[in-house]
Amino acid sequence: MRCPALLIAAPASGQGKTSVTAALARWHARQGRRVRVFKCGPDFLDPQWLALASGHPVDNLDLWMNGEADVRARLARAAQQADLILIEGVMGLYDGEPSAAELAQRLGIPVLAVVDAGAMAGTFGALVHGLRHYRPGLPWAGVLANRVAGAGHAQMLQAALRDGDGPWWGALPRDQGMALPERHLGLTQAGELPDARARLDRLADALQATPLGRLAWPEWQRWAVALEPGDAPPATGPWLAGRRIAVARDAAFGFLYPANVETLQALGAEVVFFSPLADEPLPEADALWLPGGYPELHADRLASAGRTRASVQRHVQAGRPVWAECGGMLALLEALTLVDGRRVPMWGLLPGQAVMRPRLAALGPHAWATPWGELRGHTFHYSEAQIPLAPVAHTTPARAHGRPEAIWRHGPILASYFHAWFASAPRAVAQLLSPQDDRVPAVSQEAAA
Template sequence: MDSAVNTRRSSPGAAVTCAAVLVAAPASGQGKTTVAAALARLHVRQGRRVRAFKCGPDFLDPHWLALATGAPVHSLDLWMTGEADCRARLHAAASEADLVIVEGVMGLFDGTPSAAELAEHLGLPVLAVIDAQAMTGTFGALAYGLQNFRPGLPWAGVLANRVASERHADMLKDALRDPGDWLGALPRSADFALPERHLGLVGAAELGDAMVRLDAAADVLAATPLGQRAPGQLPQVRFEPAPTAPVAPLLAGRTIAIARDTAFSFIYPANLEVLEALGARLAFFSPLADEPLPPCDAAWLPGGYPELHAAVLSASDRLRLSLANHVTAGKPIWAECGGMMALFDELATRDDAEPTDVHRLWGVLPGRAVMQKRLAGLGPQQLDLGAHALRGHTFHYSRCETPLAPAARTVGTRGGEALYVHGPVRASYFHAWFASSPEATARLFSAMPLELDSHAAQAPPDAPH
């Protein structure tokens, strides 16, 4: 560990300064995750402490950032998580880290709120990643536009991705108005490409060579001007503390069973923290291993990819029986997106080359979930439970065919998402950010009826995340 490693320890009420960048791009698919994870991995290998965050709702990119840093990755979103939450998490991270990396969402100015708005509000300098294949001079125009479209945007520089050769890199550098903006170039390489599918990147835990890919990207980045800079040579950001409200132990003495494996991995680390702050004991189990529910007072089935594991989940007879007994006992279940899909009688999957396959699932909810080619839901959502509101989002490629009538709907894009209440089961395509309302979260896992006489809500932004 070198002498540049941060040894600061600040009090909760003291401001702290730390190297920090927000990795952004003109659009999705430019290589933000590769660059952010490679930069984190490079500094971790050099003995430094790195904390990473993801702008906006996302479960998949954080898998790669967590692998690179060895630390939990939280979301930062001015609407879903709130500015105070963003500031508190960044301050806590900067107090213990040598470098803070925030990965943006979509294009720099896309969405409401956008990554650019987050950068402006929190003073995070933008490191722009541009896919430069098949361009030369236009690279300079894109870099200039990203930096100057909104006057006063904090700026760190630009990195070219998927570059063909050293000569190509030189032409890209020459296209910049300010040569000082040049942070280097990465080539196109299968060695560190991150594979994708219908919901985004393949999770790091699903690839046996995930760390090998990150190390290959870090090796290439190490030769660039960006990779050769120690944290002290990167932009320094002053992070002010933000007040955090205490959480009442509304779930004290209760055990919550949580499905967690490659089929059910869409779990915000912050959500687990909230459940523990509420006083709950967490017990994890794997549906793919046909593990029955552990002894518990409530269960959480988070989102994921049940459609990729439908045949295995169909054969999970021990879990199916334990879920039925759990419901018969009147114990609550909160099921989000993929977790809800697995609770239906059937799951209909599809393949472009094959007819639709129908799999018998867990039979807790009547009806079926049906996969489709087109995106069925995307954007920020809010679920009102009495005087409290949970914020979150939706992102799915399936639809429900069920005789159940929605007990309520979230407020959001495309008319919101249905909330189904069937006995003690509460299920929706809605992914909740528990920290937005610990009180409403406790209600989801309580045996008490939900308060669904919603108050007038502040509608989420129209633009999808």
Template sequence: MGARAVLIAAVASGQGKTTVTAALARKLARAGRRVRVFKCGPDFIDPMILGRASGAPVESLDLWMVGRERCHQLLAQAAEDVDDILIEGVMGLYDGTPSAADLAREFRVPVLAVIDAGAMAQTAGALVHGLRDYGPVNMAGVIANRVGSAGHAAMVKASLRDIPLFAALPKQARSLPERHLGLVLPDEVAGVDAILDELADQLAFDEAAWDTLPPVQFDTPAPASPILPALAGKTVAIARDQAFVFVYAANLAVLHQLGASIVHFSPLADEPVPEQADAVYLPGGYPELHAPRLAQAHSWRASIRAAHADGVPILAECGGMMALADTLDDGAGQWPMAGLLPGHVVVQKRLAGLGAQAMPAVQGIVRGHTFHYSRLETDAPAACHTTKHPSGAEGEAVYRIGSLTASYFHGYFPSNPAAVAALFSRSQP
């Protein structure tokens, strides 16, 4: 099974990887090609943008968090269904353990380098050759971002020598806005589809050169291990609105495979926890952007307290945990939250947590990550701590208060479905 595939990488964050990947995905999709986009490493927002650009869901690929076998299964399945596979890298090509380069080498996927050429010309060639040879990796070609003119693009192309320039993208009059956890959510951007279409139109793309890329062949993967329906007959209520948006699609798939029914509700709309809920999942998001509305959501706050008092299992991740503290200080005021976790959340400008981590459980570790700008000030004792990968150092605190499990840690459910089932069961150890 094979398909044209590239890993789109750069020397660092901020070079325009997501913009270029979105522009290329939209351009290929509008040309009638079947496109599947993946995101290397843990991320919630970029996949939303890339899914909007390509018209298909975007999954994460990561040799540690997702695991080699699941990455293999996802890529092999995509290769059966589509013409083109785009994998957006994370940070710089060689950053992290494992890195995007490790993923590319593991599955023999060539690299397409994004170069911010806005303040350089011939030096682009030195940069790209260094990226290729350091690993080394199979360098398929280059997309030059923020190019000033056709002459500028020609200088960049000449500097690349034996590496082709696949496309150039000019400096953008309109771009995708950012905030403290990355890009702004696509549904919050007025005219996001028009921006994506403009980017695709502006991308000067050598389709003939693209068509010369040989397909990447993926071996037939081993079948996935069966998941026992440990939550059969159970209903998991998941908070979903603009304050609670950071959920891996793979997490929802695991809950379904465990046999659970899923219902959604909106704390922002002051919707109470659904009466049929056997468990509650409060994922991450941006409660700090909606603190005044959450403070006025009296039905929601009363219902989550009642569910907790009744022993309903509650898993609260990052933003979900923030909404369960006594108060949340967003910088403009201190707002009352649900009060299940004693303490106060303070949003700060400095990054407070970032990186791959693992949470211990009786059934083994749950892999995932953390990324937050707030801190929790609490006297509540931690039941345990996550472990940072690859250092093994102590990571995020995990709090267990009655039926509540809360942490800044975001779990990737496919890494340990049995542990996930226990988290959503009244009988959890």
């Protein structure tokens, strides 16, 4: 299936990739086009803005975490439904293993480079030339400058481009009114800002004034790409059929991949949501998933969520499974010490405490080798947990400088800093959310080979 597709990349983080991708998505959606947006690499925050801009859930694409088969399958499904596919890169174009550049080249998706040119002129041309030619054969769509001072500045930037490094698709102005605010883990969650849509509309209006925004829709077919499924991703069986999985979802527990929810449903589960911040009781469920998020920003409200805590305690006492990831794990601990030194009691269902640090404690891709397949994902946290339990397992970092993350078990609770990509090993996910005496069949040696 052929569909116009662009991968929006940059020389580094903080250049405006999310803003430009969101502006493109919002602009085309306002024209009535069906836009599907994806995000390269593990990320929970950028996809929230991209989903708001496009009106559709945003999946992550990572050749290591997803696997190429999963990446190709998701893009092929999107191509059958969408008029346009946009993919936001991760960090710099060539950063990471594998990088956004490798994904673009392997799938033949043209790269639109976004460069923060606010403090440069002629160097803009050198930077774009390097992005364009560092990897021979990279599909290329052109360049858009960001945070530009005015028309004169834009002309200098355009003049700095060498032949073959364009096309020049214009410049977006420096404007705090359309900036997407940030905090320690990345962008502020889109749902927390009352003017989120207004910011996106302002971005789309600014894009409309550029050559890219004025490009007639038929001209977008120059970037049409054949997107076909490759090998089949890991098989999903009805291993959670008839079971109800409760998932915490609100501003404190917002780090969940839509694809993970889809995987649970593909496993046969009914998925129901509840809000601990609203002190909602845990719905009647066979298992509980507490995803990550920002419990440290809402520690007092979580501490006072008596109905939620009591219902989760009853769930645990009944021996029903709990999978707690990162921020979800912090909520279960006895206490959380904030950056200002204040110690806030948490739910006390998992022994130990955690301390928030002002600097990043861990970041990177990880895998958990289970009898039910290798579950892949990542870790990204500023806190350090002090849990007086012997870990039942450790993840393996995919990069040499990474540190393993512990997996702790306490009764029916399994907890870790590890954020899992469920589709990488559906059998393992079914096991995580099944009682110990109701084990999912392990992967056979033949299948594992």
